[in-house]
Amino acid sequence: MKTGPFFFFGMFFVLAFSWAGLVMGPQAQLGKLAPYYDDAEGKAFPERVPGIAAHGQLVYQDLGCAACHTQQVRRPDQGGDKARGWGERQSVARDYVHQSVPQLGVIRIGPDLADYGTRAAKNGLSEAALLADLYNGKNGMPAYRFLFERRKIIGEPSTKALQGGVPAGYALVPTARAEALAAYLLSLKQTYEFVEARPYEPAAEQKGVH
Amino acid sequence: MITVPPNHASAEADGIDASARCPLGLLTAFALLWLVVGGALALLSLLQLHSPGLLADCAWLTYGRLQAVQETVFIYGWAINAGLAAALWLLVRLGGDGLRGANYVILGGVFWNLALVLGLVGIAAGYTTSHPMLQIPRYVQPLMLVAYAAMAVPGVLAWTGRRTVQTYATQWYAVAALFLLPWFFSATQVMLTFLPMRGTLQMVVATWYAQNLISLWLAPVALASAYYLVPKITGRVLPGYDFAIYGFWALLAFGTWMGGRHLIGGPVPAWIATVGIVSSILVLFHHIILFVNLRGVFRPDGSTVLIFVAIGILAYLLSGMVDAIFATHVLAMVTQFTYFQQAQQQLTLGAFSMILFGVLYYMVPRLAGATWPSVALIRAHFLSVLIGFVLLVTSLGMAGWVQGRDLNNAAVTFATIASHTRPWLQLAVVAQALMLLGNLLLAVHCCWLLCARFAPAALSRTAAREVVVS
Numbered sequence: 001m002k003t004g005p006f007f008f009f010g011m012f013f014v015l016a017f018s019w020a021g022l023v024m025g026p027q028a029q030l031g032k033l034a035p036y037y038d039d040a041e042g043k044a045f046p047e048r049v050p051g052i053a054a055h056g057q058l059v060y061q062d063l064g065c066a067a068c069h070t071q072q073v074r075r076p077d078q079g080g081d082k083a084r085g086w087g088e089r090q091s092v093a094r095d096y097v098h099q100s101v102p103q104l105g106v107i108r109i110g111p112d113l114a115d116y117g118t119r120a121a122k123n124g125l126s127e128a129a130l131l132a133d134l135y136n137g138k139n140g141m142p143a144y145r146f147l148f149e150r151r152k153i154i155g156e157p158s159t160k161a162l163q164g165g166v167p168a169g170y171a172l173v174p175t176a177r178a179e180a181l182a183a184y185l186l187s188l189k190q191t192y193e194f195v196e197a198r199p200y201e202p203a204a205e206q207k208g209v210h
Numbered sequence: 211m212i213t214v215p216p217n218h219a220s221a222e223a224d225g226i227d228a229s230a231r232c233p234l235g236l237l238t239a240f241a242l243l244w245l246v247v248g249g250a251l252a253l254l255s256l257l258q259l260h261s262p263g264l265l266a267d268c269a270w271l272t273y274g275r276l277q278a279v280q281e282t283v284f285i286y287g288w289a290i291n292a293g294l295a296a297a298l299w300l301l302v303r304l305g306g307d308g309l310r311g312a313n314y315v316i317l318g319g320v321f322w323n324l325a326l327v328l329g330l331v332g333i334a335a336g337y338t339t340s341h342p343m344l345q346i347p348r349y350v351q352p353l354m355l356v357a358y359a360a361m362a363v364p365g366v367l368a369w370t371g372r373r374t375v376q377t378y379a380t381q382w383y384a385v386a387a388l389f390l391l392p393w394f395f396s397a398t399q400v401m402l403t404f405l406p407m408r409g410t411l412q413m414v415v416a417t418w419y420a421q422n423l424i425s426l427w428l429a430p431v432a433l434a435s436a437y438y439l440v441p442k443i444t445g446r447v448l449p450g451y452d453f454a455i456y457g458f459w460a461l462l463a464f465g466t467w468m469g470g471r472h473l474i475g476g477p478v479p480a481w482i483a484t485v486g487i488v489s490s491i492l493v494l495f496h497h498i499i500l501f502v503n504l505r506g507v508f509r510p511d512g513s514t515v516l517i518f519v520a521i522g523i524l525a526y527l528l529s530g531m532v533d534a535i536f537a538t539h540v541l542a543m544v545t546q547f548t549y550f551q552q553a554q555q556q557l558t559l560g561a562f563s564m565i566l567f568g569v570l571y572y573m574v575p576r577l578a579g580a581t582w583p584s585v586a587l588i589r590a591h592f593l594s595v596l597i598g599f600v601l602l603v604t605s606l607g608m609a610g611w612v613q614g615r616d617l618n619n620a621a622v623t624f625a626t627i628a629s630h631t632r633p634w635l636q637l638a639v640v641a642q643a644l645m646l647l648g649n650l651l652l653a654v655h656c657c658w659l660l661c662a663r664f665a666p667a668a669l670s671r672t673a674a675r676e677v678v679v680s
Contacts, residue, residue, distance in 0.1 A: 004370075007377075011386055011462060015393055015426070018418070018466040022482065023397075026414050027407060029479055062336030064274020070547055074475040079543050083620030091477040096409040104413045104476065106342055108547040108617060109259070111624065139624050142258070142266035142273055 030093050036194055045192040048098055049184070056184025059177045061101055068141070070105035071114040073190065087115040087190055092197040095190045110141055116188040130182050131174050132162055147178035227576045229308030230299055233315035233364070235577055237295035238570065240323050242653045244287025249646035251280035256639050260632070270334040278333050278345040285343060285423070286326050286354070289562060291319070293431035294361050296569045297384040299577070300438050301365045304381055306373035311364040318360030325353040341402060341416035343423055348403040355395055362388040379454045379503075383434035386462060387427050394422040410477045417469040424558055425465025425493075432526065432565040433461075433500065436519050439572060440507045443516050450502040457499030464493035471537040474546060487537040497530040514588055515572045521596060522564030529557040544618065549631065550610025553603050560599045567595070567652070574656060580663035587655045594648030601641035609634035 035044040060066075073087035081087060091114050096102040120130065137143035150166050151158070151173050160179065161171035174182070255276045258264045265271040302309045309315075332338070332347035339345055346354065365388045369381065398419040401407050407415060441448050448454070470486025500523070507523055510516035532554055536545050545551060571588065575581050582588060609631040616622040616630055 007382070007385075008389065010459070011389060012393070014459070014462045015390055015422070015466060019394070019397060022418050022467060022470065022485070023401065023415055026411055026479055026482065030411055031408060033409065061340045062275075062338065063272060064278050064338060064340065066340055067274040067277040072476050078475045079546070080618040080620045084617075085620075090475070093410045093477045095477060099409060101340060101406070102410055102412060103340065104410065106472070106547065106551065107549070108613075137262055137266070140259075140262055140628050142262040144272070145267050146269040146272075 033094055033097055035097060036094065036192075038192075045194070046095055046098060046190075049187040052180050053184040053187035054100070056180035056182070056187075057099065057101070057103070059181040060103055060184055063144070063181075065113075066103045066105040068105075068107065068109035069103075070108050070112045071102070071188070072104045073112060073114050081112065084111070085119060086112040087118075089190070089193065089197045091190055092194055094194050094196070110139070113185065113188055115190045117186045118189050118191050120186055127182050127186060128160075128162070130185060131160070131178060134178060134181070135162055135165070135172070135174075144178070147181065148172055148174050223303065223576075224579070226303055226306075226308050228579070229312065230302055231577050231579075233309065233312045233319065234295045234299055234573075236316060237291045237298075237319050237361075238574060238577075238656070240319060241288050241292035241295065242649075242656055244283050244291060244326075245649050246646070246653050248280055248283035248288055249642065249649050251276060251283060253639065253642045253646055255280050256635065256642050259635055260639070269336075275334050275336070275338070278338050278340075279330050281343065282326075282330060282333060282345050284559065286329075286346065287323075289428060289559070289566075290358075291323070292566045292570065293387070293428065293562075296435050296566060296573065297387055297431050298361075298365050298368070299569075299573050300380050300434055301368040301384050301388075304378060304438070305368035305371060307368070307371055309364050310367045310371065314360045314363040318357045318363075322354060322357035322361065325350040325357060329354070339403065341412070341419070343420040344398065344402065344416060348399075351399050351403055355392060355399065358395070359392055362392070379437040379451070379458065380434045382455075382458050383430040383437065386458070387430040387434070390422070390426045390462075394419060394426065413473065413476070414470075414478055414482060417472055418466075421469030422466055425461060425468060428559070428562045429461060429465065429526070432522060432562045435565050435569040436504055436507065436523055439515055439519055439568060440504050443513050443572075444506050444509070444511065446506050448503045449505065450499070453499045454503050457496045457503065460493060460496035460499070464489045464496070468493060468533070471533070471542070472546075472551070474537075474539065474542050487539075490534045490537045494530055494534055497527050501527055514592070515568045518568030518571065518592065519565050521599075522561045522566075522568065525557055525561035525564060525599070529554065529561055532557065544614035545610055546614070548610035548614040548617065549606045549635075550614060553606035553610055556599075556606060557603045560603065564595070564599070567591075570652075574659065578659060578663050580659055582655065583658050583662050584655065587651050587658075591648045591651045591655065594644045594651070598641045598644035598648060602638055602645065605634045605637035605641060609638065 035046060037044045072091045073089070074081045075090040076082040078090075081090075095114070119125075131148075133141075134144045135148055148162070149172075150170050153169055153171050157171045158173045161173050165172045254265070254271070255273060258266075258273045258276065262273070265276075266273075269275075298309065298315065326346075329346035329350040332350065333345055337347035337349070339348060365384065369385050372381075398415060401415045402412055402419075406412060437448075437454070467489035468486050470482035470484075471490055473486070474483040476483075504523055507516055507520045510520055536542060536550070536554065571582070612630045612634065613627055616627040
């Protein structure tokens with residue numbers, strides 16, 4: 001090969017082509033995706049989460065929770081996502097429009113968390129129980145003790161304090177980061193039935209439905 | 211296995227190597243340091259999977275952060291330092307002149323590694339971007355880009371100032387790597403860090419970046435080295451070399467589209483995954499040509515360097531096939547989101563490392579103007595990394611397969627999945643420990659070589675058992 005300019009132009013073009021296709025293509029498709037306003041409910045979905053939950057997402061990101069947890073539910077016919085109760089429907093791009101850095105994740109050493117808030121509400125998991133799990137660790141998840149601090153009780157003990165674990169006169173209190181993380185996890189909901197998220201029904205399940 | 215006739219470089223090549231000694235020696239030293247550090251961190255993070263309590267109270271070393279740190283150390287510490295040293299050396303040698311702009315390499319190398327340290331501290335302190343293979347915090351990304359550009363300058367000079375107009379496959383691959391990384395690194399920085407795209411589009415960009423890093427940087431650098439070493443050491447013409455150019459363009463054209471296969475079933479347009487699957491099959495055209503061209507490497511005739519390269523090429527060909535086969539929908543439904551994908555990544559990265567080890571064994575003595583002091587150490591390094599590599603990929607692959615099948619069966623609890631994968635992950639710990647041991651031996655061996663070369667007292671002691679590795 002002798003033609004230097006052609007060589008460099010070719011390399012530049014090959015990458016520019018994949019950039020245009022793989023990056024700008026989806027951008028054209030989804031870049032302006034807006035929340036869906038539901039007239040019947042009188043509000044837009046997905047709903048914005050409170051500030052403490054948005055802060056909690058930063059805690060989730062900074063601790064690298066995505067090293068074990070995904071936040072993307074696959075279609076009901078793909079894998080066991082629905083059967084495990086991780087979500088009634090597949091996750092769609094619109095679910096993430098309010099998230100600054102979506103934590104989709106690449107590996108499931110722990111369960112998927114895309115719809116964790118719904119699941120927690122259904123199972124009656126309180127914030128206190130979630131915080132206790134974070135403190136103790138659970139099913140191979142490490143304990144996040146550094147998200148909690150031991151405080152000497154002066155006057156009334158904190159209402160958020162965990163039970164036990166410290167000598168009398170002290171309380172084990174979640175830090176602001178722990179509370180934000182818990183608020184974030186409990187805010188994770190993917191329940192609204194967007195048109196594009198209608199579960200794909202495998203032929204077998206459609207029998208008998210008219 | 212060792213002591214092949216010295217195949218002595220001409221006096222001219224000695225001059226070229228001497229000009230590259232300082233800058234490339236520096237990059238190699240950084241690379242080896244990071245290789246050992248990264249191995250230790252990878253081992254620690256694997257151990258945490260077994261005992262979650264390990265260092266859990268230390269926020270800086272919690273599993274999520276440690277995982278990101280070790281991945282970053284391996285790619286930006288070991289792979290890029292070592293790969294740049296190899297690519298620059300190859301370009302300078304084939305250019306026919308000495309290395310020009312050595313200060314750029316030294317300056318760039320120092321700042322690259324300084325930025326890396328700052329970035330790693332940042333990740334450990336919680337400033338990660340959380341994008342796979344681009345975890346380095348935003349505040350060091352521009353610095354790394356500039357430092358990289360500085361290090362690549364001598365490569366460009368060696369290309370533009372080459373003595374022959376005709377170019378060789380090694381030069382295409384090496385120049386492609388040097389030229390394309392700033393392109394996609396800067397584009398990704400804009401789209402992910404400074405003007406982030408919205409929602410799940412970030413995952414698309416991150417996947418595009420990660421695939422480019424593999425297909426347009428790691429693979430080209432490794433292949434540039436292989437295209438140089440195989441004919442040089444075997445002394446045979448590459449069969450079917452006329453096709454090499456098509457193999458080169460096939461890698462660039464199809465490789466960069468492959469990343470989408472990881473997004474199958476995800477909240478992104480479905481065509482991205484389809485294009486990724488098709489591309490990972492089309493790119494096999496490149497692998498076929500590579501095999502045709504470099505099949506001579508599988509008759510290494512006792513050359514240690516070629517044995518490393520042969521293992522690397524074999525792993526590279528295998529990784530191409532595994533990527534294509536396991537991109538298909540049926541298999542991806544099992545292996546997606548499991549250790550299996552880590553195994554695939556380790557196979558690709560391991561292929562790169564094996565070839566780079568081959569280059570180091572060839573390049574370092576020529577740069578230093580000395581010979582490797584110990585055959586036993588080379589053998590020990592080879593055996594431990596080879597066994598470690600095979601064990602690691604197999605054990606992670608098996609763990610991932612078991613995990614994937616269990617995950618798809620909703621009746622199996624996470625505690626059961628953990629108990630099913632535990633034996634395989636224990637094997638992975640052994641593998642990682644073996645590789646760490648081997649790489650430690652390599653680092654020690656390099657230090658020994660330098661001592662023997664530059665400390666006269668040590669030289670006289672080792673002179674009696676010098677060996678030439680080719």
